[in-house]
């Protein structure tokens with residue numbers, strides 16, 4: 001097969017909303033796979049040359065024994081690869097978007113998989129268009145489907161799209177930040193409609209490329225009727241500023257590219273390290289291929305700086321079922337009232353304990369000077385156990401306060417007394433969503449020592465110094 005080989009053409013069809021939401025959810029996987037096999041729309045999948053590695057994944061469940069040998073053979077880089085989903089404009093197709101945008105060549109050069117979605121009636125359910133089509137499930141099914149064929153990085157699944165497909169990209173960033181790592185709309189600013197329900201579950205990188213002379217989605221925004229649907233667009237700048245606001249960006253945007261009339265600006269200082277960008281490119285309401293810069297290559301430069309903290313880095317080893325997070329307490333944000341003594345028997349040689357004389361038995365310390373704050377990320381939702389590796393010398397030195405995220409503080413008193421490091425399970429469990437969380441430890445009785453934290457959705461009892469720390 002040649003450089004632009006179409007290694008796999010498979011056909012996908014979204015279900016129409018012909019059954020209730022509850023029924024849909026109860027049969028989600030079967031429905032999607034049944035529909036994928038029912039073959040009625042096209043999904044074009046392009047893989048860079050040499051990415052022939054495949055999984056065997058019977059019934060959607062992975063085990064290491066099934067997968068590891070397959071992955072170590074025929075895998076040029078030995079690494080999971082990113083995925084970019086590219087969506088056509090209203091009235092466009094997967095095929096003409098593949099041939100017209102240059103994404104295949106960018107995927108070849110940068111070693112990622114690109115998939116071109118095909119909307120029902122060449123449309124997408126966003127901003128008043130195609131309201132009865134479940135495109136969200138369809139788009140996720142594409143990613144999941146690729147994951148059964150290629151060793152992908154689930155934390156690097158990106159979405160891009162042109163015109164209404166760009167609108168869908170905005171909408172996915174607004175509503176599906178748990179699935180997509182970042183979004184890159186082209187020639188489509190936020191509409192009032194999309195903006196009104198935009199509430200990303202986490203900071204998410206979004207960059208738009210707008211056509212300077214676009215007569216339809218104009219730089220200055222405005223009201224447009226297409227396909228019988230009327231939308232009011234924010235201006236390109238207002239859309240850019242809105243994404244900066246949603247992501248807590250500070251300072252002024254940096255100009256990262258100027259070439260002829262083309263400029264790309266990005267906010268570099270946003271929550272969780274994401275970026276927000278706007279490129280104003282020489283072109284109209286088109287694929288911007290004639291702009292004088294390579295639009296897909298520059299879009300990839302933006303997308304590739306982002307990962308999704310709620311997803312595993314490797315579909316083959318981080319399938320998201322068993323989660324084990326190990327945190328060195330001394331590597332958290334340690335308040336000024338705490339000390340970090342060396343101890344050769346502690347994990348990583350250091351532990352944490354509050355300075356002698358500090359006690360807070362009635363309520364948790366009110367200020368962060370009394371806390372150890374530990375950020376963590378889990379790849380799957382569920383009930384999580386918390387273990388601490390502690391030394392508790394006596395009944396007046398055997399307790400902490402614990403809190404997950406912004407929840408209430410819980411006392412942990414009467415930690416089993418021990419003069420050597422011991423793993424102890426907290427009786428409180430936490431229901432965590434996939435994504436980022438924060439465990440905070442507050443001091444309660446001095447002389448209580450804590451070396452390490454283990455957070456897991458398994459029933460494993462830790463031993464020794466535990467696993468490799470995640471922090």
Ligand SMILES: [Ca+2]
Pocket residue numbers: 394395396397398399413414445
């Ligand atoms: Ca006590």
Ligand SMILES: [Ca+2]
Pocket residue numbers: 328329330346347348349350351451452
């Ligand atoms: Ca430690």
